[in-house]
Amino acid sequence: MGKVKIKNLKKSFGELEVLKDINLEVCEREVICIIGPSGSGKSTLLRCINALEVATSGTVEVDGNDITGAADKDINKYRQNIGMVFQQFNLFPHMTVLENISFAPVTLKLKSKQEANEKALKLLRRVDLEEKANVYPEQLSGGQQQRVAIARALAMDPDVMLFDEPTSALDPEMVGEVLNVMKKLAKEGMTMIVVTHEMGFAREVADRVIFIDEGFIVEEGPPQELFGAPKNERTINFLNMVL
Amino acid sequence: MSIPELVVQNWSRLLAGLAMTVELTIISLIIAGMLGLLFGLLSVSKKKSLRAIALVYVDIVRGTPLLVQAFFIYFGIPAALGIRLDANTAGIITLSLNAGGYLAEIFRGGIESISKGQMEAARSLGLPYSLAMTKVILPQAVRTMTPALINQCIITLKDTSILSIIGIQELTQTGRLIIANNYQAFEMWTIVAVMYFVIIMILTKISKRIERKMSYGKSEN
Ligand SMILES: Nc1ncnc2c1ncn2[C@@H]1O[C@H](COP(=O)(O)OP(=O)(O)OP(=O)(O)O)[C@@H](O)[C@H]1O
Numbered sequence A: 001m002g003k004v005k006i007k008n009l010k011k012s013f014g015e016l017e018v019l020k021d022i023n024l025e026v027c028e029r030e031v032i033c034i035i036g037p038s039g040s041g042k043s044t045l046l047r048c049i050n051a052l053e054v055a056t057s058g059t060v061e062v063d064g065n066d067i068t069g070a071a072d073k074d075i076n077k078y079r080q081n082i083g084m085v086f087q088q089f090n091l092f093p094h095m096t097v098l099e100n101i102s103f104a105p106v107t108l109k110l111k112s113k114q115e116a117n118e119k120a121l122k123l124l125r126r127v128d129l130e131e132k133a134n135v136y137p138e139q140l141s142g143g144q145q146q147r148v149a150i151a152r153a154l155a156m157d158p159d160v161m162l163f164d165e166p167t168s169a170l171d172p173e174m175v176g177e178v179l180n181v182m183k184k185l186a187k188e189g190m191t192m193i194v195v196t197h198e199m200g201f202a203r204e205v206a207d208r209v210i211f212i213d214e215g216f217i218v219e220e221g222p223p224q225e226l227f228g229a230p231k232n233e234r235t236i237n238f239l240n241m242v243l
Numbered sequence B: 001m002s003i004p005e006l007v008v009q010n011w012s013r014l015l016a017g018l019a020m021t022v023e024l025t026i027i028s029l030i031i032a033g034m035l036g037l038l039f040g041l042l043s044v045s046k047k048k049s050l051r052a053i054a055l056v057y058v059d060i061v062r063g064t065p066l067l068v069q070a071f072f073i074y075f076g077i078p079a080a081l082g083i084r085l086d087a088n089t090a091g092i093i094t095l096s097l098n099a100g101g102y103l104a105e106i107f108r109g110g111i112e113s114i115s116k117g118q119m120e121a122a123r124s125l126g127l128p129y130s131l132a133m134t135k136v137i138l139p140q141a142v143r144t145m146t147p148a149l150i151n152q153c154i155i156t157l158k159d160t161s162i163l164s165i166i167g168i169q170e171l172t173q174t175g176r177l178i179i180a181n182n183y184q185a186f187e188m189w190t191i192v193a194v195m196y197f198v199i200i201m202i203l204t205k206i207s208k209r210i211e212r213k214m215s216y217g218k219s220e221n
């Protein structure tokens, strides 16, 4: 069964057609890496999955719920099952690390404060930041902030996790610690859709790699195929440029 | 009479005038705060019609002098509607609407100064817009707005003196009435000016302290 089903998805910003007929099915426990040149629509595709962008046409189903045509209230509900990690972390600066993580479950009355805090501590242990529970985000390094952001998304017990270039804003020495957390997550069976420029990560962790260019899925396949024997000329050119 | 003698002689009247000034300021700012928040939220709405409502309100407030606003509300509206409005009520309505317009702009600026990623992060966790706004955006916005808010409080306090024109017995009007009896303009306006100055300095000091308390994280190292 498809966890995420994208059918004939199109998205335009005014005159500019950014996504032109995207079809993609992501299975449970599958890890998808999306690669492609800057401006090709990778972020837009990811953001259509949790309706941060409203699709122009087509459907996006997550867990069998069509999010594209849903009412605001239902979208809020669906989003609870779709975690998102941003390039710029976007932690809440006025809350401590612990509050950042327990905030949504408590505010949405899904957990009591105590339950949420216990869960938050458990998640902090998972991302190896237990000792930072009571500091504010600005006192953390970029890599630590991004790990907290992952923990914050996990606090909602999502079925799917979306990552939009989670390591692109990091100093090189911090990329590894974030990728390691993501690898662990993948091993534990999380369904993940990752937009990334980290080809090493894609090669190692992805079940399937999707190459997007100019709003189309140009080529897709298991990493060894897509990286080892790319068929499309545009894929070949792109890989030559980044590898 | 010398200034100290004038102060002693008129102390209770001056104090009553000052109390009225402070009272007008506080009541108006409370109402203006609510108006400012409401219209500030409208001005960042996705709906064009709501933004237009906020824009019209702010433009009217900014595009007309406070004195004209006071006359319009004290003389104009009662004349048109055939009602009576006492000066204090008219004064509070005027100041509230006026400060509300400026505060709406301050709220809009504060909200817009928070990066779009904050709203998106909150929404991506499943929070409805209203909760994301009240729990994530506004707490941060108010922190960045603090200096502008304090500035508006001081402006509104000073603006109360314009209401002396419609006969409200606040500090400025009290000064004028005393001078009408003793003709000591230089001494009396000095006293009145010093009283405004002192109260504003006290407010500035208090608000500086609040401002320091409001900054998070940084101060705790
Ligand atoms: N809100 C928006 N309004 C108008 N144009 C937009 C908007 N968001 C994205 N675009 C445009 O859509 C195109 C695709 O953007 P998108 O962010 O999806 O690319 P990307 O593949 O993620 O690129 P990058 O690797 O640089 O992040 C770009 O040309 C971008 O300028």
Ligand SMILES: [Mg+2]
Residues within 6 Å of the ligand: A042, A043, A044, A164, A165
């Ligand atoms: Mg992008």
